[in-house]
Amino acid sequence: xxxxxxxxxxxxxxxxxxxxxxxxxxxxxxxxxxxxxxxxxxxxxxxxxxxxxxxxxxxxxxxxxxxxxxxxxxxxxxxxxxxxxxxxxxxxxxxxxxxxxxxxxxxxxxxxxxxxxxxxxxxxxxxxxxxxxxxxxxxxxxxxxxxxxxxxxxxxxxxxxxxxxxxxxxxxxxxxxxxxxxxxxxxxxxxxxxxxxxxxxxxxx
Numbered sequence: 001x002x003x004x005x006x007x008x009x010x011x012x013x014x015x016x017x018x019x020x021x022x023x024x025x026x027x028x029x030x031x032x033x034x035x036x037x038x039x040x041x042x043x044x045x046x047x048x049x050x051x052x053x054x055x056x057x058x059x060x061x062x063x064x065x066x067x068x069x070x071x072x073x074x075x076x077x078x079x080x081x082x083x084x085x086x087x088x089x090x091x092x093x094x095x096x097x098x099x100x101x102x103x104x105x106x107x108x109x110x111x112x113x114x115x116x117x118x119x120x121x122x123x124x125x126x127x128x129x130x131x132x133x134x135x136x137x138x139x140x141x142x143x144x145x146x147x148x149x150x151x152x153x154x155x156x157x158x159x160x161x162x163x164x165x166x167x168x169x170x171x172x173x174x175x176x177x178x179x180x181x182x183x184x185x186x187x188x189x190x191x192x193x194x195x196x197x198x199x200x201x202x203x204x205x
Contacts, residue, residue, distance in 0.1 A: 046128025
């Protein structure tokens, strides 16, 4: 419905928020959703163009590597926290970061408040649009891109050979022995151009 409305009204951009207004989805001028992983990336791109200085941003371990690659372009860095808004905020406080968020459409700007806020995200996306004469789709083409696959494995199923998460992690370590490993939240394998994150859900059985 939002995509159709954007097209029918020849709008430059469309925004959708969740019921408690802490996550933002963005639709470009062609009615195409940019993807929840890219809300933070697009907002950060505008922030960098505004501040024009080297900073460290915070996101969780499951957010797209596009944020890291964008930061590298501008001599900025990214610190990773465990998944969850509170963990991102704690890391921001710990290192004094001004901007953070998650790949679920959540943007956290310290000067507004230390919590995800979709209206802050809207403002930051509009700020990025105001910085140039190109549409959202063209800005997206200029950003780093990575494909994201999110899947769930129920370990208590009868057809799963390794119902113990520890056994799954140990097997994964053996398979991906060439990767850098982060154990802050589950097990994350990191290469220069990709990563794999295995973790137990805190919200689902």
